[in-house]
Amino acid sequence: MPKLHPDLENREFWYKDITLIPNRLPDFERDEVDLTTNFTKNIILKTPFVSAPMDTVTEAEMAILMALTGGIGVIHYNFQTIDEQIKEVEKVKRFEAGFVFNPIVVSPENTIQDVYNISEKYGFFSMPITEDGTLNSKLVGIVTRRDVRYRKDMETKLSQVMTPRERLVVAKKSETVDRNDPLSADRILREHNLDTLPIINEEDKVVALVTDSDIRKTEKYSLATKNENKQLRTFIAVESRMALAKERIGKGSDAGVDGIVIDASVVFKEQLEIAKWTKENFPKLEVVLGNIGSAEIVERILKEASQYCDAFRLGMGPGAACITQQELGTGRAQASAVWDCSQAVKRLEPKYGFIPIIADGGIKIPDLIDTDIAKPGDITKALALGAQTVMMGSLLAGLDESPGQKEFDYEENRMVKKYRGMGSIEAMEKRGALRYGIEKMKIRIPEGKVIEVPYRGSGYDFIPQLIAGIKQSLQKQGFKNIKELQEEADIRPI
Numbered sequence: 001m002p003k004l005h006p007d008l009e010n011r012e013f014w015y016k017d018i019t020l021i022p023n024r025l026p027d028f029e030r031d032e033v034d035l036t037t038n039f040t041k042n043i044i045l046k047t048p049f050v051s052a053p054m055d056t057v058t059e060a061e062m063a064i065l066m067a068l069t070g071g072i073g074v075i076h077y078n079f080q081t082i083d084e085q086i087k088e089v090e091k092v093k094r095f096e097a098g099f100v101f102n103p104i105v106v107s108p109e110n111t112i113q114d115v116y117n118i119s120e121k122y123g124f125f126s127m128p129i130t131e132d133g134t135l136n137s138k139l140v141g142i143v144t145r146r147d148v149r150y151r152k153d154m155e156t157k158l159s160q161v162m163t164p165r166e167r168l169v170v171a172k173k174s175e176t177v178d179r180n181d182p183l184s185a186d187r188i189l190r191e192h193n194l195d196t197l198p199i200i201n202e203e204d205k206v207v208a209l210v211t212d213s214d215i216r217k218t219e220k221y222s223l224a225t226k227n228e229n230k231q232l233r234t235f236i237a238v239e240s241r242m243a244l245a246k247e248r249i250g251k252g253s254d255a256g257v258d259g260i261v262i263d264a265s266v267v268f269k270e271q272l273e274i275a276k277w278t279k280e281n282f283p284k285l286e287v288v289l290g291n292i293g294s295a296e297i298v299e300r301i302l303k304e305a306s307q308y309c310d311a312f313r314l315g316m317g318p319g320a321a322c323i324t325q326q327e328l329g330t331g332r333a334q335a336s337a338v339w340d341c342s343q344a345v346k347r348l349e350p351k352y353g354f355i356p357i358i359a360d361g362g363i364k365i366p367d368l369i370d371t372d373i374a375k376p377g378d379i380t381k382a383l384a385l386g387a388q389t390v391m392m393g394s395l396l397a398g399l400d401e402s403p404g405q406k407e408f409d410y411e412e413n414r415m416v417k418k419y420r421g422m423g424s425i426e427a428m429e430k431r432g433a434l435r436y437g438i439e440k441m442k443i444r445i446p447e448g449k450v451i452e453v454p455y456r457g458s459g460y461d462f463i464p465q466l467i468a469g470i471k472q473s474l475q476k477q478g479f480k481n482i483k484e485l486q487e488e489a490d491i492r493p494i
């Protein structure tokens with residue numbers, strides 16, 4: 001049992017109100033700390049991070065980042081159609097670091113100038129050349145930097161400089177992509193000392209490209225969250241209305257999604273029926289219920305639906321774009337909600353079994369101007385209080401991988417990205433009203449706002465920093481893993 005200082009027992013407290021006391025003597029290094037944890041009953045993560053299902057946070061790009069770095073992304077459902085959301089799932093499922101699907105191709109009639117233009121826009125030089133410049137026609141050659149770099153006449157046609165098909169080394173789709181095996185492509189790249197390798201199907205059409213630099217990158221993702229077919233894992237958010245959720249869940253399952261988050265600002269009775277229906281019809285899908293904020297609700301749900309539920313999402317209005325607590329006077333301080341609910345889960349574990357907790361919202365980087373430094377304190381506190389993972393919105397919304405463009409804020413003199421609560425009027429006008437159960441109501445009370453968050457650059461730099469920071473925090477307290485932290489943390493008021 002972690003030690004919660006008695007002064008905290010009977011009051012509401014936030015992450016900022018507590019500190020973790022280091023009272024063990026560490027005898028190991030930071031990088032020996034292991035952050036392996038349960039996202040749901042059956043899905044293990046090597047990094048305890050979950051990206052929130054919000055339309056300024058998680059679509060395919062974010063879900064891929066999260067899964068590659070050991071966490072998981074939950075794709076939002078604020079699209080006009082179900083198919084748009086499912087397309088994002090498919091992108092994640094098709095992604096295999098190392099393979100570039102749908103590569104840019106050009107035609108023999110294009111010029112060297114065209115290659116320079118494309119490379120300026122996308123940052124690479126190697127392009128397969130097909131008969132008509134689309135992926136629907138046969139491969140006829142390839143152009144790489146080597147072929148164009150000393151050429152002066154920019155109008156020269158690519159047919160004159162390309163390496164033609166008969167001299168090209170290619171790999172077959174059946175032997176690489178279909179086996180989800182970028183290393184087989186890597187062997188061919190090395191054997192022939194190539195920068196780029198086109199992957200073709202039986203009709204000699206290009207289906208993917210493998211580049212030496214991408215392959216080198218895949219070696220970095222040893223933490224990646226994958227299923228048994230080596231595909232990245234991802235979840236989708238679904239409505240808390242049975243009639244709407246059914247179709248989405250069916251299509252999500254067809255696309256290979258790993259589970260669902262039944263999304264509502266406050267857990268809703270119909271969720272229990274959706275969870276039951278999902279387990280009966282798609283037993284492989286993991287089901288997350290929420291949001292929950294008290295031990296009483298934890299107990300009630302466990303009593304009624306423990307066998308249909310694989311994780312609890314926990315948080316009543318602590319999010320950076322939330323205004324529920326101010327507007328409606330209901331909600332909870334997140335740190336005490338996590339403590340209260342995790343204690344209830346532990347107490348009831350002998351009866352209902354283990355169920356992981358996702359601490360959703362309220363994870364902050366204290367100085368938002370200081371965009372370069374990832375300060376992971378709130379995350380460690382959530383874990384110490386009993387959460388297995390944390391779900392984040394605002395912290396991730398400033399990354400390159402979130403939807404939306406970065407902008408310059410002239411007043412604050414910095415780059416920013418937009419982040420909006422799903423209960424903001426702006427998001428509700430799309431479909432977000434469903435989350436708040438008010439889609440048919442004439443009077444809408446917003447429970448969220450639109451804010452700016454600092455632009456934080458690439459998540460592939462940011463997330464590893466955050467991971468290292470959490471490991472450092474555990475190491476300082478003398479804990480080698482999350483389990484030890486949860487068993488022995490010393491939590492005191494500030």
Ligand code: XMP
Pocket residue numbers: 052053054265291315317318319320321322323324360361362363391392393394395420421422423424447448449
């Ligand atoms: P952070 O603090 O990480 O929180 O930005 C992300 C979580 O905030 C929740 N969320 C909302 N809560 N009104 C609310 O009260 C809203 O409009 C809203 N939009 C998102 C959600 O749980 C998310 O994961």
